[in-house]
Amino acid sequence: MITTLAGGVGAARFLEGLVQVISPEILKIIVNTGDDFVLHGLHISPDLDIITCTLAGIINQEQGWGIAGDTYACLDSLEQLGAPTWFKIGDQDLALHLQRTQLLNAGHPLTYITDLFRRALNVGAQILPMSNQAVPTHIVTAEGEMHFEAYLVERQAKDAVLSVRFVDVEQAKPAPGVLDAIKNADIILLGPSNPVVSIGPILAVPGIRKALQDTLAPIVGISPIVGGAAIKGPAVPLMQAVGLETSAKGVAQAYRDFLNVLIIDNVDAHLKYEIEALGIHVVITDTIMRNMEDKIRLAKATLAAAESYQKER
Amino acid sequence: MITTLAGGVGAARFLEGLVQVISPEILKIIVNTGDDFVLHGLHISPDLDIITCTLAGIINQEQGWGIAGDTYACLDSLEQLGAPTWFKIGDQDLALHLQRTQLLNAGHPLTYITDLFRRALNVGAQILPMSNQAVPTHIVTAEGEMHFEAYLVERQAKDAVLSVRFVDVEQAKPAPGVLDAIKNADIILLGPSNPVVSIGPILAVPGIRKALQDTLAPIVGISPIVGGAAIKGPAVPLMQAVGLETSAKGVAQAYRDFLNVLIIDNVDAHLKYEIEALGIHVVITDTIMRNMEDKIRLAKATLAAAESYQKER
Numbered sequence A, B: 001m002i003t004t005l006a007g008g009v010g011a012a013r014f015l016e017g018l019v020q021v022i023s024p025e026i027l028k029i030i031v032n033t034g035d036d037f038v039l040h041g042l043h044i045s046p047d048l049d050i051i052t053c054t055l056a057g058i059i060n061q062e063q064g065w066g067i068a069g070d071t072y073a074c075l076d077s078l079e080q081l082g083a084p085t086w087f088k089i090g091d092q093d094l095a096l097h098l099q100r101t102q103l104l105n106a107g108h109p110l111t112y113i114t115d116l117f118r119r120a121l122n123v124g125a126q127i128l129p130m131s132n133q134a135v136p137t138h139i140v141t142a143e144g145e146m147h148f149e150a151y152l153v154e155r156q157a158k159d160a161v162l163s164v165r166f167v168d169v170e171q172a173k174p175a176p177g178v179l180d181a182i183k184n185a186d187i188i189l190l191g192p193s194n195p196v197v198s199i200g201p202i203l204a205v206p207g208i209r210k211a212l213q214d215t216l217a218p219i220v221g222i223s224p225i226v227g228g229a230a231i232k233g234p235a236v237p238l239m240q241a242v243g244l245e246t247s248a249k250g251v252a253q254a255y256r257d258f259l260n261v262l263i264i265d266n267v268d269a270h271l272k273y274e275i276e277a278l279g280i281h282v283v284i285t286d287t288i289m290r291n292m293e294d295k296i297r298l299a300k301a302t303l304a305a306a307e308s309y310q311k312e313r
Helices: A009-021 A046-057 A073-080 A091-105 A112-120 A148-154 A178-183 A199-204 A208-215 A235-241 A250-256 A265-278 A290-313 B007-021 B046-055 B073-080 B089-105 B110-122 B148-154 B178-183 B200-204 B208-214 B235-241 B246-256 B264-275 B292-312
Strands: A003-008 A025-029 A035-040 A043-044 A126-129 A138-143 A143-148 A163-168 A187-190 A219-222 A261-265 A281-285 B002-006 B029-032 B037-039 B042-044 B124-129 B137-141 B144-147 B161-166 B187-190 B217-224 B261-265 B283-284
Touching: A003 A009, A009 A025, A009 A046, A009 A290, A009 B161, A025 A178, A035 A148, A043 A091, A043 A281, A046 A112, A046 A126, A073 A091, A073 B089, A091 A112, A091 B073, A091 B089, A091 B178, A091 B208, A112 A126, A112 A290, A126 A178, A126 B178, A143 A148, A163 A199, A163 A235, A163 B161, A163 B187, A178 A208, A187 A250, A187 A290, A199 A208, A199 A250, A219 A250, A235 B208, A250 A261, A250 A265, A261 A290, A265 A281, A281 A290, A290 B235, B002 B007, B007 B029, B007 B046, B007 B292, B029 B046, B029 B178, B037 B148, B046 B110, B046 B124, B046 B200, B073 B089, B110 B124, B124 B178, B137 B148, B137 B283, B148 B246, B161 B235, B200 B208, B217 B246, B217 B292, B246 B261, B261 B292, B264 B283
Parallel strands: A003 A025, A003 A187, A025 A126, A187 A219, A219 A261, A261 A281, B002 B029, B002 B187, B029 B124, B187 B217, B217 B261, B261 B283
Antiparallel strands: A035 A043, A138 A143, A138 A163, B037 B042, B137 B144, B137 B161
């Protein structure tokens, strides 16, 4: 069994390659739900949808989010009625939010709904929300505190970031299956996701970080920071705000208490010794995923790193 | 000021003609909300939407409901996720239900939301829901009791009707503006709507029937029953279930305590004396609305009937 911790687009692209080289049925993906928020009265789970729709083969590949070929008839009409439209929900996309909200209101946990959706969309891998309790990620900026999606999408990440809060995380519990997926895994992978707002919320749920520290499985991460910049998204200001170096080494710092191996890009080869000084093995390869071939190559390199670490231990 | 009581498609078609011959700004339309129901967690108001979208010029003319040229991308996706899809909600249509639900949940009354929508869609006439409290119309059938939309749309009106219930109508109050619109009108019109499930729920809201009995304005109705059959919809079995004759005379019976004039179709001319025996004046004309010319002609005939009744009294 392979367990992956995942945020949105970066992890989704990595997972697309991974399910080409392993049977999806042995894969469990623990997904960040800190991005979840309510808009138009609907419960929206951006990262769960990105992972599910990517593995279902229906993602808009260019954007990395949304459904390929989706239309925006409802959003255009909502605009006419005076509703906020900064979050671009397509018509097909909307069905996920509607049905999720409907089922949540009927008392079903997010775990159940997420599983229902991935099955309906023929996704073989098991997708687990990190928690069934709401743990909204708030960004404290110079302009005030706001939900992560408001910071990222509505305000285009333009505000100076002061700090990051995982609201109510003390009361949250790992969703059913999450701790077992960490404890019983043969290999654990951390997708190339933002360490602060994608993987960070998962690690903040009480019990999850401890489970990662205690598991016997080798834990391999992929740095989403290449040459000091994020492949996508506002990782740099967010890492700065929480006091991490904005480099592959900063990623290693964020995970140093449980990570065994970090995959870094060729351009970051010079960081190898500094990262290894943190007690983390380093594998250097090309981590940029331009196409499916790249994704498969990275998946194979990551699995090989996990297996060779296992052999050494 | 002209006030109209209206249900769905029949009344909407009549109103389309009416706003061609009077200034829409002097028109108030009291609309049935007994059809309102919740589906996909959304508050749907079928008759309010039919009236609003018809007067906005965006209705699907062939169906009489839904928005012209609407798409069904969301509904198709909902089906894939296992949601019920018997109620055909288009993508543009969905925006009305989403925004209505959102505003209701934020504590705004239906009256406010209805007015917001008609303004956003450039409708000049004022549209008033009959009540801001839920008064769901239930049809008691041989197969059990069900909401009117389930009876009509999901089960295609195939069940034998035993009786009709306006649930919780005793607790309902006329929405703000409704009683004044009846009291202060110069003319009151009843659209060619189903007397049992379109006009019936409006009349059942405590205070409305009394206001119609007391108003000084002439009240003119248009029979939706022509030659013993309904122009559209299940009026016949519903009228039978509540003990009304399934004819223009049955319509007159339903309104005999307040109606002054009933417009009936040429084919029903033979019913004139029986209806007049109920104390209701009769005007005979062609009531079938095939096109805008027909709608305008019927509107003019209805207004003329109201005005000549006024002169006599």
